[in-house]
Amino acid sequence: MRSAGDLIALLDRLGLTVKEVDSDGFEGVLVCRADRVKGIIAIQRGISEEGRKRFAICHEIGHFILPGHGADGCVCKGEDIESWRKGAPEYEIEANAFASELLLPYRELAPMVQKKKATIALAKDIAKSFGSSLTASCLKSVDVTDEKCAFIYSVDESIKWFHRNETFWHYIRGGKLAPESLAAQLFKGGIREQDGAVPAVAWLGDEQLPFDATIWEDSILLPNYNSVLTILTNHKGF
Ligand SMILES: [Zn+2]
Incomplete structure (x- = not known):
């Protein structure tokens, strides 16, 4: 539709x-x-x-x-x-x-996302071609990807809520964003979007994280909503 x-x-x-x-x-x-x-x-x-x-x-x-x-x-x-x-x-x-x-029908989205990766850039394309919002497109991308992925919605430098797909079993921290996260840096202003590997402890609170584990973060600031959308991918598969 x-x-x-x-x-x-x-x-x-x-x-x-x-x-x-x-x-x-x-x-x-x-x-x-x-x-x-x-x-x-x-x-x-x-x-x-x-x-x-x-x-x-x-x-x-x-x-x-x-x-x-x-x-x-x-x-x-x-x-x-x-x-x-x-x-x-x-x-x-x-x-x-x-x-x-x-x-955003599953049968149309799943092949699109699985061929690439669940990213903010792809979610923007999906939002445009399906007439959906960026938040809904990110959420659906996380749900249909084969990778271990989660979506996090932050407001005013704090995590408001998150949604993990079935394969992402890590414990996501609540409360204020860790300063090492890209999301926290976006709230400081200057840049709107950023992606890259960050220390897994910036987002995860698992008791036994591998030493020096990193996780892939893709974040975008929505200034009108004072919020940041984040797609988190366990790209190392730990
Ligand atoms: Zn309702």
């Missing part, structure tokens, strides 16, 4: 109308009846990134279609859309997985 027309056709078929509204309290809302004959999706007007807006709409479509998601609709906070934050309700995780698969 790469074009705006595809999304509009799907919304039409489901009997859903999308409206943009002013709101501080939520980013997306679904209003509907339990019979799901039709419904209204309200999206916060302030969302500037088109890919994020499409993701939020697809997230609400998820609540509309998936069984057991709010009889008369759902109210979704920005921090729960596109997010793996700890403590997020299960129905929000499910709606995010639904939106991710609708916008």
